[in-house]
Amino acid sequence: MTEKRATIQDVANLAKVSITTVSRVLNKNYPVKDATKKKVEEAIERLSYKPNMLARGLIQNKTQTIGILTPSIENLFFSEVIKGIDAYIKKERYTSFLCNTEGKANYESLMADNLLERSVDGIISIDPQTELIRSGFYEALAKKIPTVLINGYNKGVQCNFILNDQEVGTYEALKYLIKLGHRTIAFLRGKRSHSYDIKESVYRKFMKDNGLEIIEDRILVVNSGNDLETVQQSRELLKKRLKKGAGFTALFACNDWMAVGALNAVNRLGLSVKNDLSIIGFDNTIISQISEPQLTTVDQNMNRLGVLAAKRIKEIIKEKDTEIKKILLDTRLVIRKSTRELKQGNK
Amino acid sequence: MTEKRATIQDVANLAKVSITTVSRVLNKNYPVKDATKKKVEEAIERLSYKPNMLARGLIQNKTQTIGILTPSIENLFFSEVIKGIDAYIKKERYTSFLCNTEGKANYESLMADNLLERSVDGIISIDPQTELIRSGFYEALAKKIPTVLINGYNKGVQCNFILNDQEVGTYEALKYLIKLGHRTIAFLRGKRSHSYDIKESVYRKFMKDNGLEIIEDRILVVNSGNDLETVQQSRELLKKRLKKGAGFTALFACNDWMAVGALNAVNRLGLSVKNDLSIIGFDNTIISQISEPQLTTVDQNMNRLGVLAAKRIKEIIKEKDTEIKKILLDTRLVIRKSTRELKQGNK
């Protein structure tokens, strides 16, 4: 049993002017005499009138709304990106429709349709599903509506991408491990994600470049579900490996959760980073600063990723720049306490 | 330069019927001959027509959209609640507008207005600002639009509330510490939040009930900002205290982040939960399962909080139940490794 909202007509009646005039006062896009303006403003105030964005959106064909597709909301990686988007968007007086796709391609396409129906002005998709990119879904979407993809870059796909240079990030991290004297480096990844694939291929290339043997047995894979599961599975996997003598002195993990899981395993077995296993993570999420010891990791500046995506989509909306661009952001190795120089004698 | 969207008129033209008929095929709310229906469906398919929700919303005065106000998106507490809301909402074919108020009252009211302008069907506010509740803002809002508040309960305020029974939760946690033999219990809270106030008053009552002295010096306060800052500040604060001999053997922290910060302090000083300080957290966020040792904490079942809020708001929207209700959810003490029986001889 909610009150009825005042309309522009109500305001016009009270102020004894036409709705046209009210609209003009509201939008300040046409001269109105000070006296009438005052009358109108008083009426607006009195009725606590709020314009109906549906009607406005319908006629102007824009809604000051950006749709965001994200695979998860609880993951700190994504929430940081979203915060970045949000901060920029807010400044530009936009609002966002946030859709949690749960990392499922069918949800992702359904929700993109939903956003389209709701006439959002643009869509930002975070970590879009590879199959949708490859199938041309996003290229088709981009023809209907300004679209920016964060990560998920695929060569040859005609879309606007913003992404971190994970390849360089991975390479630098591995280089650091070598510099510390490590020669036997394991690689820990989740089951399927474009970014894991990229990192793995960099890992392989790196090992080859440095004349190190690639032992398939040192490429560890967890069934990544949510963050907690990822931690738990990494922990169990590493425990099993460490118990029987790992056969490696350093571990590159594809994200901080996996790294923390590995760290947990080390701790629980009474081993240590110092003597047994150096661990490097990826993402520099809050967890990497809270873990004990704190994680060495690769910072992706996720917030900036979000800000740039938002900025880019605004450019496209305003059609200042209709070109298709791929924007690469630098990563940064953050050295903390989970990586140690390999002692002579260890192997 | 985006393609123009097909309208219902385009479909009608292609199928050689009236728009009325197309609408009927779309909404299945009126009989249409099979032959015509087929023609229309083909036209829809061919034009890949998607109805314009703005127009539909305008005339039906409902948008199948729920607005969510949250103080933070990165905080795991809130994201779990949001996930709960989302899960229920999705089932009911609603979409959500998620607004990050950053815990600022002025943003919160501004964004509520924004949601109103966008004709959402209902608003769920997570941890609403106390000053807005007290000032009557939410009571006024609830008259304009179905509204449900998660937490922030204030006596006498005529709003629909869903909340955890934090009082019982706090009491149970403290009781457990006593059961372990602790007599000197400190209380760690953030600067200002309704929930901290509640917990503190329970703490005071509990101490009195059990004939324990309340020493003001054992009520510790951190300047809670974001999660990372909370952890860091708790860590530093506890380090300082522990160094000079804490004067207490157990600590009740108002949330898991504070608890983890305290745990960090214990670890870094080479002390232990076993011998020096039992710590109990609140919320049972993922972090409590990842920390070493794992945290004893109070589970609030945040997901369920979200689900119930969503369910409640649907009821209100459908006007099945226009009563004002306060729904209290049980909490549950989760015993893990950060609390230990007090050894005789310690004090």
Added chain:
DNA sequence: TCATTTATAGAAAAGGTTTTCTATAACTAT
């Protein structure tokens, strides 16, 4: 056979704005 119902479908109104078009009065410039 005539009146009534039923199935089907179109015309037009309604929803709340913005925008274009038109109108009037008051200036300005010749």
Added chain:
DNA sequence: ATAGTTATAGAAAACCTTTTCTATAAATGA
């Protein structure tokens, strides 16, 4: 004075739907 601006404001069209009202033909019932 006369024509051309300028400032101001209203009427009406447009945006894309759903819904109500009206209409026709076929089916049913008496």
